[in-house]
Amino acid sequence: MSSVFTLINPATGQAFGEVPRASLDEVDAAIERAVVAQRTWSGLPPLARADALRSFARVVEEHVEDLAQLEVRNSGHPIGSARWEASHVAQVLNFYAGAPERLSGQQIPVAGGLNVTFHEPYGVVGIIVPWNFPMTIASWGVAPALAAGNAVVLKPAELTPLTAIRLGELALEAGLPEGLFTVVTGQGSVVGERFVSHPAVRKVVFTGSTEVGVEVASGCARALKPVTLELGGKSANIVFDDADLEKAAAAAPGAVFDNAGQDCCARSRILVQRSVYDRFLELLEPAVAAWRVGDPTLETTEMGPLISAAHRSSVEGFLDGADIAFRGSAPAGDGFWMAPAVVLARPDERIAQDEVFGPVVAVLPFDDEEAAIRLANDTVYGLAGSLWTENLGRAVRVARGVKSGVLSVNSHASVRYWTPFGGMKSSGLGRELGPDAAEHFTETKNVFFATDAS
Ligand code: NAD
Numbered sequence: 512m513s514s515v516f517t518l519i520n521p522a523t524g525q526a527f528g529e530v531p532r533a534s535l536d537e538v539d540a541a542i543e544r545a546v547v548a549q550r551t552w553s554g555l556p557p558l559a560r561a562d563a564l565r566s567f568a569r570v571v572e573e574h575v576e577d578l579a580q581l582e583v584r585n586s587g588h589p590i591g592s593a594r595w596e597a598s599h600v601a602q603v604l605n606f607y608a609g610a611p612e613r614l615s616g617q618q619i620p621v622a623g624g625l626n627v628t629f630h631e632p633y634g635v636v637g638i639i640v641p642w643n644f645p646m647t648i649a650s651w652g653v654a655p656a657l658a659a660g661n662a663v664v665l666k667p668a669e670l671t672p673l674t675a676i677r678l679g680e681l682a683l684e685a686g687l688p689e690g691l692f693t694v695v696t697g698q699g700s701v702v703g704e705r706f707v708s709h710p711a712v713r714k715v716v717f718t719g720s721t722e723v724g725v726e727v728a729s730g731c732a733r734a735l736k737p738v739t740l741e742l743g744g745k746s747a748n749i750v751f752d753d754a755d756l757e758k759a760a761a762a763a764p765g766a767v768f769d770n771a772g773q774d775c776c777a778r779s780r781i782l783v784q785r786s787v788y789d790r791f792l793e794l795l796e797p798a799v800a801a802w803r804v805g806d807p808t809l810e811t812t813e814m815g816p817l818i819s820a821a822h823r824s825s826v827e828g829f830l831d832g833a834d835i836a837f838r839g840s841a842p843a844g845d846g847f848w849m850a851p852a853v854v855l856a857r858p859d860e861r862i863a864q865d866e867v868f869g870p871v872v873a874v875l876p877f878d879d880e881e882a883a884i885r886l887a888n889d890t891v892y893g894l895a896g897s898l899w900t901e902n903l904g905r906a907v908r909v910a911r912g913v914k915s916g917v918l919s920v921n922s923h924a925s926v927r928y929w930t931p932f933g934g935m936k937s938s939g940l941g942r943e944l945g946p947d948a949a950e951h952f953t954e955t956k957n958v959f960f961a962t963d964a965s
Pocket of ligand 1: 639640641642643644648666667668669697698699700702703704718719720721723724726727740741742743744774775866868894934938939
């Protein structure tokens with residue numbers, strides 16, 4: 512097997528670079544360096560760790576354009592989105608730079624002494640990320656893990672390692688100690704599996720498919736290692752007949768076709784109340800036609816290509832025999848282009864159940880509120896969801912009734928770094944981001960100090 516991966520620009524189909532495929536020995540060496548770096552890091556005063564993370568954030572801010580251009584080339588993300596992603600990384604680092612001084616324990620009243628708790632870092636944390644949002648997802652693990660006093664080894668996806676590699680370089684440029692945050696490129700079955708099996712990696716954060724997530728979780732269970740899983744989704748966008756239909760229809764393409772639908776939070780099922788079903792589709796068609804698919808280097812582009820030829824053919828497979836209502840447009844050419852598709856579906860069809868991870872949305876009718884909740888919950892997933900209604904009581908009832916970790920009402924917002932993010936059911940275990948994320952990278956130690964004089 513070759514010792515390198517070839518990188519392909521998804522917008523052109525052309526190879527443009529190579530990255531090393533780490534061997535098992537190289538993974539072990541990175542983990543051993545992390546063990547050493549973590550001892551010093553966790554012993555630093557909280558302010559020193561906070562300052563180091565702020566410097567890292569500043570250096571990332573200075574390189575937003577550099578990181579964004581890498582993501583355009585490596586992942587085909589539109590430049591506007593890529594700039595947002597790079598800035599988001601800096602913001603995540605800045606936010607968790609506030610955590611070292613806020614990781615307070617408790618003082619619990621006991622007889623005969625003083626009882627206090629400490630939030631101790633795990634040690635080395637292994638973070639495994641997918642190809643769809645390479646740098647943002649990496650930062651969701653890296654920033655809080657470092658803030659809590661851990662070292663991090665990070666494995667980017669084989670297809671999209673460039674921004675993660677660059678973040679590793681920027682960390683050193685910002686003055687983070689050697690070995691504290693190491694990016695190890697390579698295969699999931701070598702690098703990722705080693706994070707799971709290596710005894711010095713004490714927590715694993717995995718974002719990716721449910722199938723691989725289950726494997727990672729089983730390995731972590733055997734090693735009694737905590738694991739956070741951010742997995743697939745089949746999120747519902749529920750449109751009630753009392754909604755502002757124009758607004759709901761205008762927002763629907765962005766909610767599913769952003770990042771070419773390669774988004775775990777993609778609202779890939781639109782559930783529409785039957786009384787407004789035809790009207791909603793009438794409004795949706797021009798919104799899909801207006802969705803701009805094309806050259807990701809252009810500021811006006813809303814959607815680029817899919818990540819690879821193989822992934823595109825898997826996505827296209829979902830359209831075989833499907834009842835396609837209408838499609839958007841896509842450029843011709845050598846990139847992995849695909850025109851967005853709107854499919855009319857029944858609840859038991861594969862297109863209504865499985866994660867497509869591409870620019871395909873299934874539209875299904877429902878009759879009343881109870882049916883909407885039932886339909887929304889009728890998949891193995893439970894990551895995100897949206898609901899559109901002008902009825903406040905209904906908004907509260909449905910938001911509480913849908914079994915998903917992240918919901919929005921009259922909006923599709925899913926990710927803010929200062930609010931918690933994660934899935935229920937087969938969409939995951941644990942939460943990332945939000946005010947408590949740094950604490951999730953610690954384990955509680957309870958210490959009793961006897962104060963009796965005798
Ligand atoms: P994937 O599961 O194929 O790979 C994810 C990562 O795991 C990659 O880095 C891969 O190399 C690694 N890996 C593969 N086999 C491994 C093994 N045996 N042990 C350890 N690591 C291994 O997923 P993908 O195709 O890269 O990403 C798409 C999936 O990710 C979709 O299902 C999507 O919904 C999900 N995702 C979820 C979230 C979320 O936050 N819930 C976010 C983004 C993507």
